[in-house]
Amino acid sequence: MGKKRTRSTATAKPANGDAFHAQSFVDDVREARDVEFAAQKKQQERLKRRKLTEDLELAAAKTAAKATKKAIKAGKPLPSVSHADARKAGLQMWKRAALRRKARAGNVDDEDFDGEIQEDVVDSKTTAKIFKEAKEQRAEIREENINSVAEEAARNCARLDSALEAVGEKVHATALDDSDQESGDDSKSDVPSEGTAIYDERELAFLDGSKVTEEDEMALALFTNMENKGTTSDEPQAAPGTRMLADIILDKIREKEEADARAAAIAADPERAARDKRIAEVYGLVGNILSRYRSGKVPKAFKVIPKLRNWEEVLYLTRPDEWSSAAVYAATRLLASNLPAREVISFYTDILLPRCLEDISENKKLNYHLYRALAKAVYKPDAFNKGILFPICEDIGCTLRQATIIGSVISKVSIPMLHSAAALLYIVQLPYTPSNSIIITALLEKKYALPYQVLDAVVASFLKMKSDTRSPPLIWHQSLLAFAQRYKMDVTMEQKERLKLLMRVHTHYAVTPEIRRELFSSRNRGDLMDPDSNTIARNLESAAMVM
Structure with a gap:
C-alpha cells in the first residue's frame, strides 16, 4: 500500500488585513490623547496652586501695608526688621x-x-x-x-631689677638694650637638617616660587620696603617704655614678695620640693631622649603631659628647642589629639611654627617630619588658623618660600569648609602682601562652595588694588585668575564690570586675557540657568504630539 497523503494546514489570517492595522493606529492615537490630556490636567492644577499662593502672599502684603499705615497715623513705633532677615525674605521671594x-x-x-x-x-x-x-x-x-x-x-x-637698684633710670635704658641683645642671641639655635621636603613645587603652578621673573622681584621688593617703612615708624610707639619708674619699683617689690612666699611654702613642705625636683630630673631625661629620637615609641612620661593642668610648664622642662624633627612630629600628633583647640594654639605658635620657619630659612626647604607635623596640626583646624596660618599672613617679613610651603600644606590636606571660609574672610581683610596672595590662592583652589558674603569680601580685596599706584606682582594676577576660574558664576554683573575697570588699570599680557575670558563668557549670579538637553527633548516631544 502506498503512503497516506496528508492535507497541508494554512495559518489563520484576518478576514480583512486593512481593518486590523487601522484598529491598532486608532489605539495609538487614543493613548497619545490620553497622555496629553493627563499632562494638561496636571499643568492646570499646578497653575491653580501657584495662583492661590500668589493671592495669599498679595493679601498678606496688603494687610501688612494697611497695618503700617495705621501705625504711622497713630504714631506707634513700627516693628523692627533686621537687615539679614529682610535680605533673606527678599531672596526667598525672588x-x-x-x-x-x-x-x-x-x-x-x-x-x-x-x-x-x-x-x-x-x-x-x-x-x-x-x-x-x-x-x-x-x-x-x-x-x-x-x-x-x-x-x-x-x-x-x-x-632690669639689678640695674634699677644700682644706678637708676639712665642705667635702666642701657640695660634694656643689653637685655634685648642677649634675648636675640638666645633665640638662635642650631637645628640639624634631616631628610628632604615632601612637597613637589612642580605639582602646583601657583606655588612655584622659582619661576618669579626680575620684574616680579622688583615689585615684591617695592611692596616689602613700603610695608617695612610703615612699621618702623610705629615701633617706638609700641615699646613698653611709657611706664613710670615708681610703677616699675612697685612691681619689683610685689614680685619679690611673691617669690619669698613661694620659697617659704616650699621650705614648709619638703615633700613637695622633693617631688618637684624629681619631676624636673625625669623630664630632663625625657628631653635628652627626644633630642636623639628618630622613630618608635615615645617615653610614657611624655604621653601623660596632655593630661596635666600645667602641661605647658612640664613641656618646657624637656627643652623643645633641642628636639629632633621626628620628635616634633610625635609631639604634634600627641598634643593635637588630646588637647582642646584653645590650649594647643600656644604649642603651634611658640614651638611648631618657629621651628618650621627656622628650618626653611637655614635649609631652603622644610624637613620631611616637620612637614608631616604641619599636616597633622590641621587636625585642629581652629588652632591651625590661629596658631600658624594667621601669624604667617600677619608677618610682613614672611618670605615667598615660607608662604609656598604653608600653601602646599593647605592644598594637600582637607580643611572643613566653615574654617576655610572663616580663614579666607579674615585674610582678605589684612593689608596686601605677596605671601597673602599665595595663601588666598591655595584656599580658592580647594573649590569649596563658599557663601556669597565671603566671595564679596574677596572681590572687594581685589578692587582695593585699583587705587594703588604700584604694579602688582604676577602672584596677584594668578590669584585673581584662580578666583575667576572657580567662582565666575557666583559673581554679579556689577562686580564683573568693576573688575573690568580694575584690569584696565593693572594688566598682565599673559594672565589678564584669560581672566577676561573666564569672567565674561559665563552667566552671572542671579541669572536663570539655561535648560538642559533633557528639558529640550521633552519640549520637542510634546510639540510633536500636539501636531
Missing part, C-alpha cells in the same frame, strides 16, 4: 517668582520648588555661623596680642 515662571513653562516640579527654598535657608544659616566664628577668632587674636605685650613688658622689668 526664588519663588523665578520658579513660578518656570512652572508656567512646564520646566519645574513642586519638589524642585520646595528644595530651592530649603536650600536658601541652609545657606543663610551657614553664613551666620561663618561670620560668628570669624568674629570670635579676631577677638581672641586681639586679646592674645595684648597679653603678649604685657608679658614682654614684665620680662623686661625682671631683667
